[in-house]
Amino acid sequence: MHFWKKKMRVIRNLIQQSCSQRNYSSLPGNVFALCRIRNIGIMAHIDAGKTTTTERMLYYSGYIRTLGDVDDGDTVTDFMVQERERGITIQSAAVTFDWKDYRINLVDTPGHVDFTVEVERCLRVLDGAVAVFDASAGVEAQTLTVWRQADKHQIPRICFLNKMDKNGASFTYAVESIKQKLKTKPLLLQLPIGEAKNFRGLVDVVTKERIVWKSTSGLDDGKIFEQKPLLEADDPSLFQEVQDARNTLIEQLQSAIRRVTLAQKAVPVLCGSALKNKGVQPLLDAITAYLPAPNERSYEFLKWYNDDLCALAFKVLHDKCRGPLVFIRIYSGSVKPQSAVYNINRSCTERMSRLLLPFADQQIEIPSLMAGNIALTVGLKQSATGDTIVSSKASAVAAACRAGRDAGGERRRTSEVESLLLAGVEIPEPVFFCTIEPPSMAKQQDLDNALNCLQREDPSLKVKLDPDTGQTILCGMGELHIEIIHDRIKREYGIETYLGPLQIAYRETILNAAQATDTLDKTVGDKRHFVTAELEVRPRSGERVTTPVIEYAENVIELLPKELQGAIENGIANSCIQGPLLGFPVQDIEVTVQSLTVHPDTSHTMISACVSRCMQKALKKASIQILEPLMNLEITVSEDHLSAALADLAQRRGSIQEIQSRQDNRVVVAAVPLAETMGYSTVLRSLTSGSATFTLELASYQALNSHEQSALLQRRGLV
């Protein structure tokens, strides 16, 4: 034991020495064949151990000298101050490192539900992912969400059952929950040796190797036969033959595992304990062995670019000295610093001054980068998260022509250039908003600038102006999201802002059908603008539609010039941005344009204005119903505190859907209106002595009953 401890110390010192001698500038010189690149994400439920696992990967691959600890707040990837203080991962950080002749570009994704947009954004630039689980909890609410997102982007995965050392850790339980809840086929590549405090290591099921981490540490009827291990001494050549055959079999097995993983027919399952430094090296081996290389993923748009540059800006960070830093994933072609690139979304040419490899909060300058890689660029001032970047406008046009040809004679709804954009990230609608004010009017400009930068980084943050009061409104995905933005404005931009009370982003819809007519008759200069519109609005049942479904009466569509249709539809859409009752967006409605009379000189703006006014009239007549966000709530709580949590839920208009057992805990699945969840984390903490955890996710919008609706109007001074 003593000997082993000593040996470990020597090994650790050696690693430390080799790390301190590591010269990062030698990294770019390593050109990796595409088949040796892995663009990987780590995804999981909050607190499953993504950051700890990442940290261990960096340590074993030699890129950091000491092990960080999220509990001490000194990990490499959680580099934003708030992350260190709160111990959660907010922004995904991309990290590049090498493992046994493979280049791994790893993106650490946040686990908190307020940041699912971050997760989505990262998933689309990945070729594979590692799903990390807490082995004592199995599949948790947020794991399901990220798993579904990975399904959507068709990302091959492997599972890592972390926290095998934790009290209550159960390999069998966790595997069973993967089977049941994720409806996937787990391939058990490892079995643990011991569990919870007895967890010592694992057995590789394919190679049958045990990996134990020492803690710095008569009648010839064929009925009778003999069975014993074949030794080399028995028959050296047979022994060698068997050995070779076994190796071939293992290779075949491994390629079969890889095949089913890439086809997403099954997921390899590994286990370990990142915190106790067990199981991470085999996990790295599995990443290189079973997850796909960039050229093993197929993207339809690649054929339109041939070998021209096509890249996606998937994250923007603001650096005080260097300006915006844009993370890009290169799908085809290559990039060089000091070159001009064309941003299709913004129709502009920009200059990329420097190209860097991201190493958490440090970056290493590189001379060029090929397809399949993830890089950090300096100098792109316009590009925002989600933009598509190509080499030039001419290249975009050429690709658009190829895409157009592929589409054949078929009429496309989107323009050809739009079809070239990489699939957009679906940004959920914000559910909370509040006013934000600078300490003095003199700081308003700085605040606007800070909010602009933050919005380029985070598309789920929306900023708008209240048309009545002129105040700036911040809209976000949850209490934590808004709190963090507030914090960042103070820390990163030095502006102390005041937030108004957090308010719910309601929606409006209608209960009845109604008709309205409106006429606009205005003479501007020597032109007479004249429009008369007649519309009908109706409630639309079935699936939720956020934009109005528009129809035209037959006599209108026959005579309507195509160019006027856009003006009419703009007018309808504009009137739905702010509903007539509380000014919230109107959803789930159908509109029929019943008649339209337009004087020849009338401008499109006047047509839109008249249609919009007519819509407002019709909506007012159609009885407005307020809809409130309804959240899926999942609480994990011990048996002792279950009844307190349930009693509290009952007071929050919560409806309990299911109570499951998870090891020693109970999991309450419920639906609860967002309005009732404000400050829930503090309440739940005090009710359960801090032992319960919960996740909230937008499920749908539900109608307020008439009593609740009038109470809301009363609170706003409208009745």
Ligand SMILES: Nc1nc2c(ncn2[C@@H]2O[C@H](COP(=O)(O)OP(=O)(O)OP(=O)(O)O)[C@@H](O)[C@H]2O)c(=O)[nH]1
């Ligand atoms: N017992 C045990 N605890 C672990 C293990 N790995 C991580 N933890 C602890 O679990 C907590 C969460 O770990 P993190 O690595 O921050 O988890 P994360 O998934 O990055 O968290 P978020 O980014 O907030 O979603 C910390 O207190 C870790 O020390 C493990 O293998 N065993």
